[in-house]
Amino acid sequence: MTLTIEDLQNIAKIERDRQEGTTYQINVCVAAGCLSCQSGLVKEAFDTEISRRGLENWCLVKGVGCLGLCAAGPLIQVQPQGTYYQGVTVNDVSEILDSLGGSPVARLECSQHQAFFQCQQKIVLENCGKIDPERIEDYIAEDGYLGLFTALRQMTPGEVIEQVTKSGLRGRGGAGFPTGLKWTAVSKAVNNTKFIVCNADEGDPGAFMDRSVLESDPHRVIEGMAIAGYAVGASHGFIYVRAEYPLAVKRVHTAIAQAERLGVLGNNIFNTRFEFNIEVRLGAGAFVCGEETALIASIEGRHGRPRPRPPFPAEFGLWGFPTLINNVETFANIAPIIRRGGEWFAGIGTEKSKGTKVFALAGRVNNTGLIEVPMGTRLRDIVFEIGGGIPGDKRFKAVQTGGPSGGCIPEEHLDMPVDYESLAAVGSIMGSGGMIIMDETSCMVDVAQFFMEFCMSESCGKCVPCRVGTTQIYHLLHKISGGQGKPSDIETLGELCDLLKNTSLCGLGQTAPNPVISTLKYFKDEYKAHIRDKNCPAGACRMQAPEEAL
Amino acid sequence: MKKPLRVDERSLRADVNPVRLLTFKIDDRDVSARADETILTVARQNGIKIPTLCHMEGLSEHGACRLCIVEVKGMSRLMPSCVTLPRQDMEVLTKSDRVLDYRRKILELIFSERNHVCSVCVTNGHCDLQALAVEMGMTHVRYDYIYPTHPIDATHPRFSVDHNRCVLCLRCVRVCDEIEGAHTWDVMNRGISSKVITDLNQPWGSSETCTGCGKCVQVCPTGALSEKGKSVAEMVKRRQFLPYLQMMRHRE
Amino acid sequence: MDEQMQSAMKSTEDRRWRLVNRTMRLHGHEPHALIETLHAVQEHFGFLDLDALKYVSQALRVPLSRTYGVATFYHHFTLKPPGEHTCVVCKGTACYIGGASGILDDFEKTVGIGPGQTTPDGKISLVTARCLGSCGLAPAVVFDGEVCGRMTSEAVLERIRRWTDHDPDD
Ligand SMILES: Cc1cc2nc3c(=O)[nH]c(=O)nc-3n(C[C@H](O)[C@H](O)[C@H](O)COP(=O)(O)O)c2cc1C
Ligand code: SF4
Ligand code: FES
Numbered sequence: 001m002t003l004t005i006e007d008l009q010n011i012a013k014i015e016r017d018r019q020e021g022t023t024y025q026i027n028v029c030v031a032a033g034c035l036s037c038q039s040g041l042v043k044e045a046f047d048t049e050i051s052r053r054g055l056e057n058w059c060l061v062k063g064v065g066c067l068g069l070c071a072a073g074p075l076i077q078v079q080p081q082g083t084y085y086q087g088v089t090v091n092d093v094s095e096i097l098d099s100l101g102g103s104p105v106a107r108l109e110c111s112q113h114q115a116f117f118q119c120q121q122k123i124v125l126e127n128c129g130k131i132d133p134e135r136i137e138d139y140i141a142e143d144g145y146l147g148l149f150t151a152l153r154q155m156t157p158g159e160v161i162e163q164v165t166k167s168g169l170r171g172r173g174g175a176g177f178p179t180g181l182k183w184t185a186v187s188k189a190v191n192n193t194k195f196i197v198c199n200a201d202e203g204d205p206g207a208f209m210d211r212s213v214l215e216s217d218p219h220r221v222i223e224g225m226a227i228a229g230y231a232v233g234a235s236h237g238f239i240y241v242r243a244e245y246p247l248a249v250k251r252v253h254t255a256i257a258q259a260e261r262l263g264v265l266g267n268n269i270f271n272t273r274f275e276f277n278i279e280v281r282l283g284a285g286a287f288v289c290g291e292e293t294a295l296i297a298s299i300e301g302r303h304g305r306p307r308p309r310p311p312f313p314a315e316f317g318l319w320g321f322p323t324l325i326n327n328v329e330t331f332a333n334i335a336p337i338i339r340r341g342g343e344w345f346a347g348i349g350t351e352k353s354k355g356t357k358v359f360a361l362a363g364r365v366n367n368t369g370l371i372e373v374p375m376g377t378r379l380r381d382i383v384f385e386i387g388g389g390i391p392g393d394k395r396f397k398a399v400q401t402g403g404p405s406g407g408c409i410p411e412e413h414l415d416m417p418v419d420y421e422s423l424a425a426v427g428s429i430m431g432s433g434g435m436i437i438m439d440e441t442s443c444m445v446d447v448a449q450f451f452m453e454f455c456m457s458e459s460c461g462k463c464v465p466c467r468v469g470t471t472q473i474y475h476l477l478h479k480i481s482g483g484q485g486k487p488s489d490i491e492t493l494g495e496l497c498d499l500l501k502n503t504s505l506c507g508l509g510q511t512a513p514n515p516v517i518s519t520l521k522y523f524k525d526e527y528k529a530h531i532r533d534k535n536c537p538a539g540a541c542r543m544q545a546p547e548e549a550l
Numbered sequence: 551m552k553k554p555l556r557v558d559e560r561s562l563r564a565d566v567n568p569v570r571l572l573t574f575k576i577d578d579r580d581v582s583a584r585a586d587e588t589i590l591t592v593a594r595q596n597g598i599k600i601p602t603l604c605h606m607e608g609l610s611e612h613g614a615c616r617l618c619i620v621e622v623k624g625m626s627r628l629m630p631s632c633v634t635l636p637r638q639d640m641e642v643l644t645k646s647d648r649v650l651d652y653r654r655k656i657l658e659l660i661f662s663e664r665n666h667v668c669s670v671c672v673t674n675g676h677c678d679l680q681a682l683a684v685e686m687g688m689t690h691v692r693y694d695y696i697y698p699t700h701p702i703d704a705t706h707p708r709f710s711v712d713h714n715r716c717v718l719c720l721r722c723v724r725v726c727d728e729i730e731g732a733h734t735w736d737v738m739n740r741g742i743s744s745k746v747i748t749d750l751n752q753p754w755g756s757s758e759t760c761t762g763c764g765k766c767v768q769v770c771p772t773g774a775l776s777e778k779g780k781s782v783a784e785m786v787k788r789r790q791f792l793p794y795l796q797m798m799r800h801r802e
Numbered sequence: 803m804d805e806q807m808q809s810a811m812k813s814t815e816d817r818r819w820r821l822v823n824r825t826m827r828l829h830g831h832e833p834h835a836l837i838e839t840l841h842a843v844q845e846h847f848g849f850l851d852l853d854a855l856k857y858v859s860q861a862l863r864v865p866l867s868r869t870y871g872v873a874t875f876y877h878h879f880t881l882k883p884p885g886e887h888t889c890v891v892c893k894g895t896a897c898y899i900g901g902a903s904g905i906l907d908d909f910e911k912t913v914g915i916g917p918g919q920t921t922p923d924g925k926i927s928l929v930t931a932r933c934l935g936s937c938g939l940a941p942a943v944v945f946d947g948e949v950c951g952r953m954t955s956e957a958v959l960e961r962i963r964r965w966t967d968h969d970p971d972d
Pocket of ligand 2: 288305462463466505508509510
């Protein structure tokens with residue numbers, strides 16, 4: 001029993017009828033963010049109350065993925081009006097149900113017309129907050145698996161790659177490598193066995209885009225991987241998820257099982273010779289396993305220590321076979337590109353950075369949460385329009401992008417467009433999409449120290465510059481932030497950063513100095529204040545009395 | 551011009567066509583190479599010295615100490631010559647100021663990591679690390695010493711391990727796995743807390759898998775692994791067995 | 803070999819071991835199942851003890867030292883038994899900026915244990931995590947698997963007090 005296009009359309013129709021059959025639909029966010037403020041109980045309360053009142057045919061309650069504005073959780077949305085309610089508790093349930101058909105509960109309303117919702121453009125997140133991530137039918141009702149059908153039945157692998165190349169999509173895992181180029185390389189590798197790997201390690205400690213996508217719309221990633229498998233000639237895929245994301249792991253497992261049952265994974269998919277299977281592998285708490293070669297070692301059950309490249313995974317990957325490694329968000333972009341064409345995608349964004357990018361806004365900003373904007377959006381708009389500015393009359397100081405491999409961008413560069421090249425030009429990187437906003441209470445020396453401590457403890461320990469260098473840099477920063485620094489330490493810091501950047505084995509060591517380099521560049525005065533005046537201008541560092549020092 | 555090549559089989563890489571020949575430049579000298587030979591191999595064939603630490607003829611490449619870095623024209627990052635293959639017309643510099651400066655800093659980092667006190671060491675005078683310091687003219691360490699405290703394990707009847715002198719080159723791990731086939735050694739933890747261990751991080755003397763062959767002791771570049779009963783400067787390492795075993799195993 | 807056989811036999815009596823064995827079987831007892839198997843052991847036993855590491859090594863034909871190396875390379879694995887209750891404080895960037903280090907300081911001052919430690923009575927373990935992905939709700943803390951956002955020192959210590967009060971000592 002292989003699935004046909006009619007079956008797919010049928011499933012979609014039944015699902016749409018089911019949903020349109022009720023007058024109202026209440027979408028409760030059940031992604032990790034809102035779950036951690038008890039949205040699960042809120043959903044239960046709606047269910048109980050509706051069945052108590054016998055309104056099942058009038059109002060449908062649905063657990064959906066991330067609605068974006070995590071700061072206002074638990075968040076719910078009432079359809080068809082699209083009204084958002086924020087900070088909903090179990091006690092508000094009756095009142096909201098009472099209001100259906102009348103005017104909304106003003107006390108809880110969260111304006112859908114604010115910049116946070118209006119300035120975004122959603123491709124990757126188009127289904128987030130809309131569909132129930134645990135029901136494949138819901139995904140299919142939103143044109144799910146149509147991309148896979150189109151690719152398998154109406155396109156050759158070469159044509160699929162051509163569309164991806166035409167779209168100008170670049171890897172969303174950090175480095176921004178052109179996806180079409182990578183696919184071409186793997187497709188050209190001569191081997192009967194090839195692998196697809198989805199990198200869902202998301203190690204950047206301030207980013208939660210990949211988690212949200214997997215929790216809110218796991219089928220989109222599966223579909224992207226299957227299309228990739230067809231394009232490059234692979235029949236087996238792995239999703240490498242960090243163990244810290246149990247909910248994402250659970251939903252991915254559920255989604256894979258559903259896809260297998262339906263026949264969009266397995267043998268003879270859509271009545272073709274194409275077969276594709278996906279397995280989940282768990283990370284175990286090592287940032288370096290996001291690096292391709294370390295990730296491969298980890299899937300093979302070994303220490304996650306990178307090895308020198310070349311050979312690149314495209315020629316010599318898992319167990320020595322050609323392997324395509326892409327990020328979650330990269331795969332999430334594939335189905336829409338196939339459905340709507342590469343040119344449509346290439347029409348969004350800037351000259352060299354196409355499409356949209358999902359960012360995780362966090363730190364000292366009013367609207368923390370998940371956003372998706374076209375490439376090239378001004379940084380200022382992200383922070384002050386969508387992000388709603390800095391809470392509590394504090395002054396903006398810097399925005400950190402790219403996590404431990406990125407840099408801090410000061411106020412003077414806020415008007416730049418966000419794309420791969422512009423970010424690199426100011427000493428940061430796009431990274432996977434973490435964006436941490438800092439205000440005047442954050443000390444930049446302390447922030448640099450925080451990231452260096454991270455890199456030091458995440459260094460795999462294989463190569464000397466990174467293993468010993470990160471430790472030495474951390475000790476210097478620790479001394480400086482404690483008021484024990486010497487003026488010459490700044491020069492030593494600079495030299496060490498330069499050494500790591502140029503001689504480390506893998507990307508971790510090569511980019512670990514970026515937070516230090518960028519803060520030294522833009523906030524040197526703060527370093528000097530710590531060293532010369534033994535004073536932390538932001539008031540964040542505790543100066544040690546000389547006898548307390550190590 | 552085909553002269554007999556002595557190539558370390560383990561540095562052969564199956565992912566490139568092994569018969570292609572190419573020419574490139576090392577320090578402005580024209581050299582030729584088989585496409586599967588590393589820059590280091592070719593440099594040594596031509597009498598050009600490049601310092602190495604984790605590299606060991608007869609073992610797989612590790613590419614971790616980064617002392618063998620060289621500058622390649624057109625690339626901002628430095629490349630480890632022990633694992634980098636040359637390309638046609640590549641221009642390699644092994645002694646530019648930049649290379650020498652970085653190498654010395656890396657060596658100083660190695661010295662700052664553990665407690666290398668030559669004057670009381672069994673390998674004083676026969677130590678690869680010490681020789682590198684002399685060769686590279688390292689006079690002082692500009693970084694603060696980290697001063698870890700590592701105990702000495704002398705539970706093995708014939709050998710002892712002093713982690714204070716270990717540079718984590720992993721020659722012991724590789725020789726035990728690749729030549730002896732026991733895989734008694736491995737690394738625990740990560741980053742700066744990495745440490746070589748035997749079996750389940752247990753005293754060496756209680757290891758169930760150690761055959762007592764002593765290969766690890768002989769390949770260790772420093773006094774970290776040594777034979778018991780040697781006093782200061784008496785431990786000389788004997789490594790002839792590696793090329794010999796290699797030859798015997800690969801004879802036709 | 804005797805000892806191995808014994809441990810293999812004994813292991814099948816315990817349901818938890820049967821589940822671990824199942825994981826290994828699903829992966830054909832291939833060495834690459836090592837990390838998945840260690841996950842299974844930790845899930846069912848709470849930590850990895852030396853006997854378990856030895857057993858897994860033998861079953862998957864992985865050298866002992868490699869198994870130990872892998873178990874200590876990944877910070878998710880622990881070789882020490884955890885306390886009755888576990889409190890995980892997120893130390894991701896957003897939580898750090900949001901004051902996670904203050905929570906840790908106060909925790910240490912009040913409860914007397916630092917990250918990675920367990921109280922002497924074996925009741926409470928404190929662990930730090932590298933980003934739980936709940937950055938929108940920083941700082942985040944997990945109490946026995948339940949993620950809570952926007953935490954303060956007071957709120958955390960209150961939860962801890964509830965743990966200690968509910969099942970009083972002695
Ligand atoms: C230290 C380090 C950590 C990384 N972490 C991640 C990660 O968490 N997620 C990710 O997708 N890519 C990560 N990457 C990038 C990957 O190595 C790889 O480039 C990416 O997965 C390729 O996918 P893309 O082309 O779709 O971006 C990391 C790289 C390095 C050097
Ligand atoms: S740069 Fe760091 S993480 Fe990468 S191989 Fe070297 S020690 Fe390991
Ligand atoms: S000899 Fe090349 S990196 Fe050590």
